[in-house]
Each structure stands twice: as structure tokens, then as C-alpha cells.
Amino acid sequence: MKPIASTDPGPPLDLERFLPYRLSVVSERLSGAIARLYQTRFDLSIPEWRVLAIVGRHGPVTATEVGQKSQMDKVRVSRAIARLVAMDRLTQTPDPTDRRRKHLAFTAAGAAIHREIVPLARAVEARVLADLGVEESHLDTTLTALERTLGT
Amino acid sequence: MKPIASTDPGPPLDLERFLPYRLSVVSERLSGAIARLYQTRFDLSIPEWRVLAIVGRHGPVTATEVGQKSQMDKVRVSRAIARLVAMDRLTQTPDPTDRRRKHLAFTAAGAAIHREIVPLARAVEARVLADLGVEESHLDTTLTALERTLGT
DNA sequence: TGTCATTAGTTACAAATGAAACCAATTGCA
DNA sequence: TGCAATTGGTTTCATTTGTAACTAATGACA
Secondary structure (H helix, E strand, C coil), X not given: CCCCCCCXXXXXXXXXXXXXXXXXXXHHHHHHHHHXXXXXXXXXXXXXXXXXXXXXXXXXXXXXXXXXXXXXXXXXXXXXXXXXXXXXXXXXXXXXXXXXEEEEEECHHHHHHHHHHHHHXXXXXXXXXXXXXXXXXXXXXXXXXXXXXXXX | CCCCCCCCCCCCCCHHHCHHHHHHHHHXXXXXXXXXXXXXXXXCCHHHHHHHHXXXXXXXXXXXXXXXXXXXXXXXXXXXXXXXXXXXCEEEEEECCEEEEEEEEECHHXXXXXXXXXXXXXXXXXXXXXXHHHHHHHHHHHHHHHHHHHCC
């Protein structure tokens, strides 16, 4: 009988079986693939993509709202917006009742890009889900559970 | 009957329901929490942590092997190792048969840290899994499936 | 009203990251 | 052998990111 000291590290930890590591690798792969796709095809970064998605889904919004809905901090949001405005994909119109806020809306070019990227995103997602096979059904509930325990 | 043009974007895309986004947010949260933990307690970054885990699990290894086993590119590995060596947590001994390679091993300090961080990592993982409840059982198979389709 | 605290958004600075160039050692092969 | 191609690992440079400080505008409340 081997006594177990309270600091006994136990068996060595297998990185390949460690949940946070696996999650990170998988997420990194998927995001990376999508990032390359949008980068080469639309000169669009992931943060910029998220901003477009939020504007497309929720209409004219402020930077703060974008941040809340996209889980990005305000600096990242600010920079993504700045670039989208510079590329003439978004317009900023000051809120008359609070001149700190600016409402974001698509330009024609922005709307056009949005119309292109949404189906593309769906297609990528659909392909992954199809490849997943039977596990596909569990994925949503598993992610929901993770979001719950990690406090979205 | 509305005809559907081939470019019809369909309903606006909900970021909160978009798989790559959800995966990224969840992974980011978990990794972030762990990163802060290791940073404040051991002055250890995630890449450094991964290197220690690999050395602890696979014994003396080279930088290239670390890269393969931890899914990190060689630059990140090189820098993590450099810092671990500078902090006297790892030793590098040149391979006599190939003087480009250096075998990495723990110093006493490195081994001590490794003994501390592994149980801590397990504890974090265990807490998440416990919080997951019934979904816990699906998580592993779901991740395995994702790894398969995304090509680990 | 006047002032202090808060909020929206930007900027400045430092750290992390990756692509590409790089050096040194080894291998393949004429 | 000798030389080109490859491999292990590091460095350089540009880009991305986050923290903290900042400006401007609004709100709270004496």
C-alpha cells in the first residue's frame, strides 16, 4: 500500500485529454480556417466580421451594444469599427440625444458584403455539423451547458 | 410563394447561435481563467504551461517534439522554452548525435512547479465537469468528433 | 445650477503572436 | 568526398491584442 501524500500529483497529465487544451485547439482550428477564408476573400478580420453580423442582425447599434452582443472588449470593437468605416462599409451617425454614442449602419458596400458572408458562414457551419455525424445533435446542448457553467 | 434567389442570405445570422463563435467564446473564457490563475500564482503563461506538461508527461524531449505534442508552432515553443530556461525551470542539453537538437528536462524548480500545477489543472477541469452535470458525459465524445472533423 | 461620478469611445503603450528570413547542423546522393 | 536540400531552432519584423490612461458628454444630486 502506497500512502498518498496530499501533494501527490498523481499520474502525469495528458495534454491531449485535458479539456481546456482540447477546447482551445479545436476552437483555434475552426476560427483560423474561417479567418483565413474571410481575410483572403473580403479583407475582413474576425472582429470586423462580428461587427457586421451584429449590425445585420440588430440594425443600427452603438459600439457598446456591439461589444455586449459579440463578447468583445471596447478596444477591439472600436478598432474593428474604425476599419469598417475607413473601408466604407459602415456609417457612424451621432445619437442626437447623447452625442457620445454613434449609431452604426451599413453602407451599400457593407450591406453587400453582409449578404455574401452570412450564407458563407452558414455553409461552413453546416459542413462541420454534417461531418460531425451523430455527435452533431449533442453539440448544441453541450455548448449550452458549457456556456452556462462558464457564465456567458 | 416567394422565389428564392440563389444569393438570398436567408434570415439574419444570430451570432449567439453560430457554432464557431460559441466555441471561441467558451474556449476563450476557460483559457482566460486558467491563464490568469497560472500567471498570478506561478508567473507562467499558457505556452509555458504546455511545455511543462509535455516535459512532465514525455520526459526529455526536443523543442520540435514539444511543438507536435502541444499544437504550437515552433516560434511559440522556442520562446516559451527560452523563458523557462531563463527562469531556471528547464535545462537544455545538446543531443550528442545531432547537435541541432536540445533535450529539455526539468530543473528542481521546474519539477516542483510541475508537481504543483498538474493537480491544480485537474481541479479546474473537475470543477467544470462537475458543473456541467449530465452534459459532462457527452463532452468528451463531442470533442473527439470535433477533433476528427477538424483534423487534429 | 454646479460639481462629482459615470459612461461612450479613442489613444498610447507594452506584450503576445505569426510569417518569413535566418544560421547551423545533418542528410541525401551524385 | 562534395554539394544541394532539409531540418532544428532562433531572430526579425509587422500585426494583433489588452490594460490603462485619456477626452468628451451625460447623469446624479447637493
